[in-house]
Amino acid sequence: MICAGVHVSVAGGVAGAIDRALERGCCSFQVFTSSPRAWKRGEVETPDDELFVAGREKHGLGPVVAHTIYLMNLATIDAELLEKSIDALVFCLRRAARLKIDYVVTHLGHRKVETEEERVLSRTQVAASLTAASNLFMATPEASISTPTILLENDSGHAGGTGGTPQAVAHMAKLYTGELPIGICLDTCHIHAAGYDLSTDAGRERLIGEFEDEIGLSAIKVIHCNDSKGESGSHLDRHEHIGRGTIGSDGIGKLANHPYLSTIPWILETPGELSDDKRNLEAVRSLCKNQ
Ligand SMILES: [Zn+2]
Numbered sequence: 001m002i003c004a005g006v007h008v009s010v011a012g013g014v015a016g017a018i019d020r021a022l023e024r025g026c027c028s029f030q031v032f033t034s035s036p037r038a039w040k041r042g043e044v045e046t047p048d049d050e051l052f053v054a055g056r057e058k059h060g061l062g063p064v065v066a067h068t069i070y071l072m073n074l075a076t077i078d079a080e081l082l083e084k085s086i087d088a089l090v091f092c093l094r095r096a097a098r099l100k101i102d103y104v105v106t107h108l109g110h111r112k113v114e115t116e117e118e119r120v121l122s123r124t125q126v127a128a129s130l131t132a133a134s135n136l137f138m139a140t141p142e143a144s145i146s147t148p149t150i151l152l153e154n155d156s157g158h159a160g161g162t163g164g165t166p167q168a169v170a171h172m173a174k175l176y177t178g179e180l181p182i183g184i185c186l187d188t189c190h191i192h193a194a195g196y197d198l199s200t201d202a203g204r205e206r207l208i209g210e211f212e213d214e215i216g217l218s219a220i221k222v223i224h225c226n227d228s229k230g231e232s233g234s235h236l237d238r239h240e241h242i243g244r245g246t247i248g249s250d251g252i253g254k255l256a257n258h259p260y261l262s263t264i265p266w267i268l269e270t271p272g273e274l275s276d277d278k279r280n281l282e283a284v285r286s287l288c289k290n291q
């Protein structure tokens, strides 16, 4: 059985995430460490932190994932935005370390590119920004508490995006030279939208084969399990309930039973509220043969 969970809210204090994860029957779960659509954020240390760590341990939850804010763009050519983006990543890493969170998933960013050379430059900057964030984090007090692994999340292959293929994500991971460990978060909706049709054997085999060739499947540490509203190749980042999108139950089920992918945490970022989360989790678990 895979260790599945959902993204849960931290409204009212981070310890509330534990209750929400338990209420939904999560094994693993994901949180934001600050509001995803705002630069403004709280303190690096909150009164709730110890409750969160203790609660997680008491209930044997995890691995736990933190997600960076959506405003970040590590590929931007705007120097001020780049600095703010690196700073936001460092803040998320510091919060994660305090909360003993295992993984920090981050989007990689985008910029206008026309040539292959420009594309490579863009990826090089993303990797340098991740390295800079790691170095800045290592100089903070939180580095002596714990060291989260940074996970690069693939995008939907939209124009200017830096992470639309296994090659692109692997390239950035290999250029990174920071001290914090690095890995990949594979989002099923994004990769399907990017043109790897997960509803077919051919699409899934191409995806797995390319990851094996570029960096090894073991670089993938977390799955973002989302069905897709858009067709494969649409480049639309629109998450759908499990089994109701263009990937479908069969496609997701085949991945959920993959010998390696079934051993890592699966986080759902599907729409809706408590009842939807429970139903989507149940849908994913019911697809696992060894449940
Ligand atoms: Zn994401």
Ligand SMILES: [Zn+2]
Pocket (backbone or CB within 6 Å): 187, 189, 190, 237, 238, 239
């Ligand atoms: Zn998405």
